[in-house]
Amino acid sequence: MRRKAEASRWWAEVEMQVQFFDLDPMQIVWHGNYVKYLEVVRCALLDKIDYNYVEMGASGYSWPVIDVQLRYIQSAKFGQRLKLRADIVEWENRLKIDYLISDVDSGARLTRATTTQVAIDMASGEMCFVSPQVLLKKLGLES
Numbered sequence: 001m002r003r004k005a006e007a008s009r010w011w012a013e014v015e016m017q018v019q020f021f022d023l024d025p026m027q028i029v030w031h032g033n034y035v036k037y038l039e040v041v042r043c044a045l046l047d048k049i050d051y052n053y054v055e056m057g058a059s060g061y062s063w064p065v066i067d068v069q070l071r072y073i074q075s076a077k078f079g080q081r082l083k084l085r086a087d088i089v090e091w092e093n094r095l096k097i098d099y100l101i102s103d104v105d106s107g108a109r110l111t112r113a114t115t116t117q118v119a120i121d122m123a124s125g126e127m128c129f130v131s132p133q134v135l136l137k138k139l140g141l142e143s
Helices: 033-048 053-058 133-138
Strands: 011-017 065-072 081-090 095-103 109-117
Touching: 011 033, 033 053, 033 065, 033 081, 033 095, 033 109
Parallel strands: none
Antiparallel strands: 011 081, 065 109, 081 095, 095 109
């Protein structure tokens, strides 16, 4: 596990622009759409470590999200350019990812989040209490 002040070895960033269809009646991003933004950058991160959802399935494991924590700091608005960042912070018994959504131009923090995923053995349907070796290999922690 890493301390918050340390940089993660496994991270990804994606830039995107807020689209009209993501707004609520108050003309800001509807709170539920931030979960979609987390998914966008999580997919980029999983691609980067070569363990995306297709690879997970091929390895015999599914990794459902079991917990999402979001802290809204400032609302995102139509046309705003966002930087989405994801960092893997835990991997031994679960896959925990920290996120930061910020404004591209100012660097202002808009949203912080964390997701937790656990491995499920697809053959048995049982939850794994230790992350499977395949994840550790993808992270370069085992050969």
